[in-house]
Amino acid sequence: MRMRLLSLGSLLVVALVWAGLTLGGVVDKLFLPGPQDIAAVVGESWRDLLSGLGFTLTRQVAGFLIGSLLGIGLGLLMASSRTVNAVLDPLVELIRPIPPLAIIPLLILWLGIGAVPQVLLVVFGCFVIMVVSTVEAVRNVPRIYLNAARTLGAGGPRIYRTVVMPAIVPALVGSVRVAAAASFGLVVAAEFMGAQEGIGYQMILAQRYLRTDQIIVCIAVITVTAWLVDQVIRRLERRLTGWTERHVGAGDARPRTKATVAGTAAAIKENS
Amino acid sequence: MTDGTLSISALTKTFAKGSTTVTALENVNVEIGAGEFVAVVGSSGCGKSTLLNILAGLDRQTSGQVLVGGRPVGGPGPDRAMVFQSDAAFPWLTVTENLEYGLKVQGRSAAERKRVVGELLPLLGLEQFAHSYPRELSGGMRKRIDIGRAYAVEPEILLMDEPFGALDVVTREHMQDELLRIWSARRSTVVFITHDIDEAIMLSDRIVMLSPRPGRVREIVDVPFDRPRTPELRESADFYRLRTDLRRMMGEAVR
Numbered sequence: 417m418r419m420r421l422l423s424l425g426s427l428l429v430v431a432l433v434w435a436g437l438t439l440g441g442v443v444d445k446l447f448l449p450g451p452q453d454i455a456a457v458v459g460e461s462w463r464d465l466l467s468g469l470g471f472t473l474t475r476q477v478a479g480f481l482i483g484s485l486l487g488i489g490l491g492l493l494m495a496s497s498r499t500v501n502a503v504l505d506p507l508v509e510l511i512r513p514i515p516p517l518a519i520i521p522l523l524i525l526w527l528g529i530g531a532v533p534q535v536l537l538v539v540f541g542c543f544v545i546m547v548v549s550t551v552e553a554v555r556n557v558p559r560i561y562l563n564a565a566r567t568l569g570a571g572g573p574r575i576y577r578t579v580v581m582p583a584i585v586p587a588l589v590g591s592v593r594v595a596a597a598a599s600f601g602l603v604v605a606a607e608f609m610g611a612q613e614g615i616g617y618q619m620i621l622a623q624r625y626l627r628t629d630q631i632i633v634c635i636a637v638i639t640v641t642a643w644l645v646d647q648v649i650r651r652l653e654r655r656l657t658g659w660t661e662r663h664v665g666a667g668d669a670r671p672r673t674k675a676t677v678a679g680t681a682a683a684i685k686e687n688s
Numbered sequence: 689m690t691d692g693t694l695s696i697s698a699l700t701k702t703f704a705k706g707s708t709t710v711t712a713l714e715n716v717n718v719e720i721g722a723g724e725f726v727a728v729v730g731s732s733g734c735g736k737s738t739l740l741n742i743l744a745g746l747d748r749q750t751s752g753q754v755l756v757g758g759r760p761v762g763g764p765g766p767d768r769a770m771v772f773q774s775d776a777a778f779p780w781l782t783v784t785e786n787l788e789y790g791l792k793v794q795g796r797s798a799a800e801r802k803r804v805v806g807e808l809l810p811l812l813g814l815e816q817f818a819h820s821y822p823r824e825l826s827g828g829m830r831k832r833i834d835i836g837r838a839y840a841v842e843p844e845i846l847l848m849d850e851p852f853g854a855l856d857v858v859t860r861e862h863m864q865d866e867l868l869r870i871w872s873a874r875r876s877t878v879v880f881i882t883h884d885i886d887e888a889i890m891l892s893d894r895i896v897m898l899s900p901r902p903g904r905v906r907e908i909v910d911v912p913f914d915r916p917r918t919p920e921l922r923e924s925a926d927f928y929r930l931r932t933d934l935r936r937m938m939g940e941a942v943r
């Protein structure tokens with residue numbers, strides 16, 4: 417409770433300083449617009465903002481989905497076969513260190529300005545994140561589960577499907593969150609370089625006309641959206657990985673079926 | 689299907705460690721009859737897990753032979769099930785799904801799986817937890833999932849690698865009694881690895897004692913106690929005497 421108040425307090429202080437500086441006229445509104453300027457921008461241009469966000473999100477989601485699925489798929493393939501790994505690993509290692517933003521000029525040179533290079537940039541970023549973490553996640557599946565499945569008679573493909581795949585889900589969901597967060601940055605950056613619509617494009621325009629207030633609103637819009645997307649993924653994560661230690665206390669024995677008195681007593685005895 | 693006998697002859701296993709080789713097992717010979725409960729004891733590092741992994745088909749010997757029901761081991765098989773030292777119940781499956789795993793691999797029908805699991809759950813004392821995930825259960829309960837999952841496929845041979853080693857003393861003794869109860873319902877051959885002499889005496893018909901570096905059979909000792917064995921056996925004078933003898937032997941084996 418006390419901590420809550422402290423956290424709330426620090427936010428409040430920042431807000432007050434902001435209001436004081438701008439309303440008091442200490443800082444030029446060109447550098448830091450006040451709350452009333454921000455509200456005005458939201459009021460007059462929320463339609464543009466929404467349609468811009470629509471464009472941006474479409475490309476981002478497309479790139480994120482394509483890139484992540486490609487990355488996970490290829491990662492699974494590489495982890496399942498030594499031959500495939502031998503062929504693809506050097507290629508992945510080659511492109512892995514490339515900062516995605518560094519390929520923007522190349523993409524524009526090859527494909528011009530438009531949706532395709534923007535989506536491809538996001539695809540590239542998400543792909544690299546997911547392929548590397550998928551291979552890593554498969555390598556980290558505890559050996560004991562693989563051996564247990566083998567002694568129960570399971571063969572390679574079945575072990576892959578029933579042990580490897582579920583075992584890597586928690587690690588993958590974590591990486592998907594990273595990829596989703598990265599894809600917001602990438603799509604906005606792609607729009608900076610060349611676009612005719614989208615939040616990033618609106619920011620570049622605002623910069624050109626020295627509209628600091630619009631820039632700040634755009635930053636806020638993209639941040640809130642990124643946060644919302646992260647929340648959705650976290651919801652999904654809890655659904656998918658309810659079995660992990662993080663979500664249920666270990667040794668927290670509670671019967672799922674209708675408990676009898678004897679059953680509960682046995683459980684208590686077991687726990688003690 | 690095999691008959692549950694195990695014949696280990698002139699078994700040797702070496703591991704390459706950099707430029708040197710480690711001899712984990714040297715010329716091990718043991719004959720195990722169908723339905724026999726054999727404990728393998730020895731200090732840590734004397735090759736117990738290596739032996740069991742070879743029996744399970746998870747690892748291959750350097751030389752020598754292992755016959756299961758008269759046939760050489762080529763890999764893991766449905767005639768041998770394994771219970772590992774650390775928790776091996778799949779955490780993403782419920783208790784029921786864990787118990788069914790081997791049956792699904794064998795392609796048994798849903799009705800049959802249901803029947804087997806329905807019999808196993810009360811035997812394991814896990815009826816209340818049929819739909820719980822392993823993480824929600826105590827260590828002793830999780831171990832019972834492992835045992836039940838191995839039992840579900842009705843193996844001729846059950847291989848257990850220090851299954852209770854991670855449990856506290858009270859839970860461990862409780863689990864020993866439970867294992868005997870479960871085992872008496874269907875007597876498969878058991879090879880039970882432990883470094884706990886009390887546990888070996890309590891459970892087994894015969895104790896194979898290994899000596900370390902390299903792992904060799906030092907002694908094979910018959911356990912004279914009748915079955916069914918009750919928890920009171922642990923307090924008896926005969927138990928205590930055998931335990932003292934074996935401890936002395938094990939001390940010599942270490943030296």
Ligand SMILES: Nc1ncnc2c1ncn2[C@@H]1O[C@H](COP(=O)(O)OP(=O)(O)O)[C@@H](O)[C@H]1O
Nearest residue numbers: 703705710712731732733734735736737738739
């Ligand atoms: N995969 C391996 N590679 C190299 N050495 C191993 C391997 N597995 C076991 N060893 C060695 O073999 C010996 C026996 O190990 P292990 O069978 O695990 O003993 P125990 O189960 O009795 O404690 C040890 O010295 C160990 O270091």
Ligand SMILES: [Mg+2]
Nearest residue numbers: 736737738850
């Ligand atoms: Mg061991």
